[in-house]
Amino acid sequence: MAPVAQLLQDNGLGPRIVAPSDAEYDARIDSYWSNSAKLKPACVLLPKSAEEVATAIKVLAAASAPFAIRSGGHTNWPGSNNIDGGVTIDLSCLNTTAIAPDLETATIGPGARWKDVYAELHKFNRVVAGGREGNVGVAGLLLGGGMTFFTGRHGFACDNVVAYEVVLANGRIVNADAQSNSDLFRALKGGSNNFGVVTKFTMKTIQCDRVWAGMTFYPKQTIPRAIDSLCAFADNVKKDPDSNLIWMVTHLPQFKDIVVATLFNQVAGVESAPAYDQWRTIPETMNTIKMTSVSEMAFEYNMPAGYHNIWFTASFKNDRRIVSKASELHDQLAQELGEIAPDGNFFTQCIFQPLPTLFADQSVKAGGNVMGIERHAHDGLLFLATAMLSNSEQEALAYPKVKTWVDAVKRYASTIDGGNLAWTYLNYADPSQDSLMSYGKENVRLMKTVAAKYDPHQVFQNLCKGGFKITNVNA
Template sequence: MASQTFYAYVVAAIVILTSFLRLRRRQASNSQQQPAREPRPFASVPPEQLPSHIQSLLAELPRCVILQTDVAAFQQAVDYSWSQQNREIIPACIVRPADAQQLGKAVAILKREHDRRSQAGAPTAGLFAVRSGGANPGIGAATVQDGVVIDLSLFCAVTPAADGSTVTVGTGAKWIDVYKALDEKGLVVVGGRNSPVGVGGLILQGGISFYSPRFGFTCSNAVSYEVVVADGSVVTASASVRPDLWRVLKGGSSNFGIVTHFTLRSLPSAPLWVGRMFSPGYQHAKALAAWHDYLEHVSSGQPGAFDENAAGPILSFVYVQSIGLQLIAIHLVYTEAPEDNKWPAHWKQTGFPSLWSFYRSSKVQSHTSAVQQLAVTSPAGTRHTQGTTTIRNDAETIAAVYAIYRQTTKELRHVKGLLFPFNFQAILPGWMNKGDPNVLGLEGCTEPLIIIGFAATWTEAKDDEFVRSTIRRTIEQINAAAAARQSDHPYRFVNYCMEWQRPYEGCGEENLKLMREASRKYDPNGLFQNGCAGGFKLDMECSKA
């Protein structure tokens, strides 16, 4: 007993030390000199010698274009990207429209350039990129070297309907700002769970919310969209107006146009119960068993097993290079806070409370503060990557996946400043098809799925390729291990995908057909398939202008 108590004190001290080191690293990141910037070939080019499409943007949208010669404004706009690697990708210029009409002009100009290049047989790739929140750490996810970045940060208004049933949100808003604005109105939406994440990317690619067990994916709760399509026109997509476009925007990302505003269903806000546990790494077998048993039970169909107020649990194994240890973190949410503020019966009856932990807390808090709480692991300006795959709830596969992760931590343990979370999240049959139909490909799924998510932050640029290639190889190993046990699944949670992944291969032929038909209809010459950098494409042939 005495030795266990001593160990608890030691581990608690480690956690305090880890928090201190993370704070110091964040402070150093903010105060130290920025790394050397990449060369900027357009920094000394007079406007009249810039490429013709940039000259056209300047002529038609003079107050919207930020050139490399506007050093301070340009650097600030580049640094809007969240990950350091994307801040090191330098576009030719940044276009920041203030409304849909200005954006439409910019898209029309880019389409003319795209069509001109297509007719001339010149490359069209990398002409432009679209950036909403800029949080995706994928290389070139929302920026492009020597191209045009369309920055949507001014589309950030949050406008509730008079009756409170819906909220119209600008695509460039951050979720934390959305929730703060809605707090004043006593409302909340089925939105993101992490404060730095932007509205546009999360909704268009799927999105999971604390309220997903009640309402489904975030994308399935968008009532309508305002979209700038390839010819520059501004259109509305809803269940009654352009329903084909409305359907494919629910998971189809930026393949059909640029969404400027989403109208989302809203509901009255209420306090959440949030439970957090931190355990030492040696508890991994018990944590994984509790996870497997929980998913098996809530998907059993037994009366009361599934509870729509229980947000999907998050189980994380976090390797911290600075102390050479792995910690286990469990995050639980219940959207109907108990009056006594104690553990809700749903969570109390699981295996999670019985895990030995050196720290645990439970409290009732606002939705906004719960979202802020999940945003502390990787501050802006860090070197970061992510990746994902999906497995079925098979105990042997879960154990094999964890063993692969442990081997990867050994390979990465010398990477300076490494923080390496390995996350388990669930998609349950009780909610995966709630809300409006989407194109995610889960229509016929009747079993729980596990989203395996990798995330890593580190310090030095020299480790970029090693970390990224190691995580890619790890994902491939997990896929092979799951396939060998027939517990793999083709679905990929697009919000967590690395840029090399091909998530639409798992959405099913019928959904892929719907997306390709919509792309040909609204973007026949392939502006967003071929000219737009970043995002996940539909792998289709497009007609030339």
């Protein structure tokens, strides 16, 4: 047994330790969504209570032993939620969802997956403003801010958290809400793993039974019309904040070509809402839109696992010229990746989502967060650039090409007045991207102050590996 595992066992956590010699060890590593994140910890710890998390943090901090925290394990890059040679604290056993008697709030464990959260809440015709991909873990999405289907009405996912239960670096378990530890409460709304381990989230629920939602696919010849429709839709979110879309041009292995895909979700359950009228004029190759539920969608729409993944992000002014440039350069990227993966077994995604100033308005109305999106002067678009490859060798070759693509789009956007917006979405960011700096000086100062107050010995800055560390931000 590794010395650090022996230390945890000596402090009563033996039944929760999974060692490399245990069959469950390989299962826990294999359960990571991205092959890029499948590292080899000295052991995996599976705590079943906040108290066990607190014991582990105290023991590891006292021994200056490095550790990582895993919720769902969906962040794609190595070291984001796992560790080589240290302890990975896997929160998957803290996965319960319980709705309050008045149905107005739900308490959710950090290791729950959104598909399971929605399945439980669907029994009461309720949802929360959570993740849109069913296999994503609760804690990572919420602590990074969280884009949702409900942002136009209720703000980001983090804006819908009303209380956190947090294990601090000294092992204390505290509650943070608008009245108690209110500075920590605000910092956790987008501040990631800089302050402690959240062992319970309490979220506002939303009454929602049926939604009108699904995917449409279009041939690549429709890209110019689809870009016009995307930008027009983003311009009009304020008129219908219940209608959502995620738009992409994507290379899919099954087609061995680029296609256009759009995910629609009308969360008020309005069939064929006027917000989508312009899209209906574009010839489709496939359409799966139907009356469904958020719960059913979370089980149906999931990104394929078992690939090596590269993600970069940016935020741009809503301007069709920028989208066109990104799409044009995406075509070039797909050709280059075809040379790296000649069997065609690779995915690319050039994704755009509306990012109107309305989203920031709803966040402020809900009490605010630390992401600083209210600084945006224009309605925007959130950009996500991804590539999924079969092996690490292909990933290493593809990485600089994806980065070059994103940098080129950002350079082009800089030629347009207000083309680049400040925010770098933490949950989509590559580790080279300074996500926390993008929150603005005031929010950086707040996070630094909160980290120093609640973790004066910098356990979560130095021993807790992975994520974006506030002490690394110069402001």
